[in-house]
Amino acid sequence: MIEIAPSILSADFAKLGEQINAVKAGGANILHFDVMDGRFVPNITIGLPVLTSIRKATDMVIDTHLMIVEPGKYAAEFARAGADMVSIHIEADPNIHRTLTSIRDNGAKAGVVINPATSLSTLDEVLQHCDFVLVMSVNPGFGGQVFIPEVLEKVRRLKDMIVRGGFEVKIEIDGGVDKTNIGRIAEAGADIAVAGSAVFGNEDPAAAVRSLIESGTKWV
Numbered sequence: 001m002i003e004i005a006p007s008i009l010s011a012d013f014a015k016l017g018e019q020i021n022a023v024k025a026g027g028a029n030i031l032h033f034d035v036m037d038g039r040f041v042p043n044i045t046i047g048l049p050v051l052t053s054i055r056k057a058t059d060m061v062i063d064t065h066l067m068i069v070e071p072g073k074y075a076a077e078f079a080r081a082g083a084d085m086v087s088i089h090i091e092a093d094p095n096i097h098r099t100l101t102s103i104r105d106n107g108a109k110a111g112v113v114i115n116p117a118t119s120l121s122t123l124d125e126v127l128q129h130c131d132f133v134l135v136m137s138v139n140p141g142f143g144g145q146v147f148i149p150e151v152l153e154k155v156r157r158l159k160d161m162i163v164r165g166g167f168e169v170k171i172e173i174d175g176g177v178d179k180t181n182i183g184r185i186a187e188a189g190a191d192i193a194v195a196g197s198a199v200f201g202n203e204d205p206a207a208a209v210r211s212l213i214e215s216g217t218k219w220v
């Protein structure tokens, strides 16, 4: 069954604790935390102080997606601050093996993120060193963008690479996920789907999570 990871990027930050409790009540176990630096992507969001506060407020799995340049300088700090999963963009890090190791050494699952235009072949040498791959289904930077359908085929090919290689690697997908595509995403082989506006854009985020889980289950 596919897991839904609500992205707090689309939450109401004045009611963050309440909204986190709502998505948990709706059946989500993973909370997606988007960090943007205004350099790797043209937007600035949240960082370590917010993560530290959320860590104290919830036992949900915190999945930190670093959309920053030089992620090797910060990834371990996010793990130490309580993130359970930390992912870094392969496009941003020439020493990705070292960064993945630093995340794992600090007790978190290590993930590699690939943008829509980045080939799966870039993963050939890293699949054995990561716990999950985050496949972007929009160009990162903003919530509320339209899902790029070609990514479904990419997820299928990645699933095949993982199975053939015998790796213990999960597939996560991020961007434009909603009720109309979650079934096809699950069918393609994704284990986790991030959803921002489809959850927090709804006036009842708990019901939105329930409905996504239900729509994603019909296909598998």
Ligand code: DX5
Binding pocket: 007, 008, 009, 010, 032, 034, 065, 138, 139, 140, 141, 142, 143, 144, 145, 174, 175, 176, 177, 194, 195, 196, 197, 198
């Ligand atoms: C986009 C972020 C996403 C974003 C998804 O760059 O990485 O996690 O919050 O938002 P939606 O689901 O609205 O596309």
Ligand code: ZN
Binding pocket: 007, 032, 033, 034, 065, 174, 194
């Ligand atoms: Zn994200």
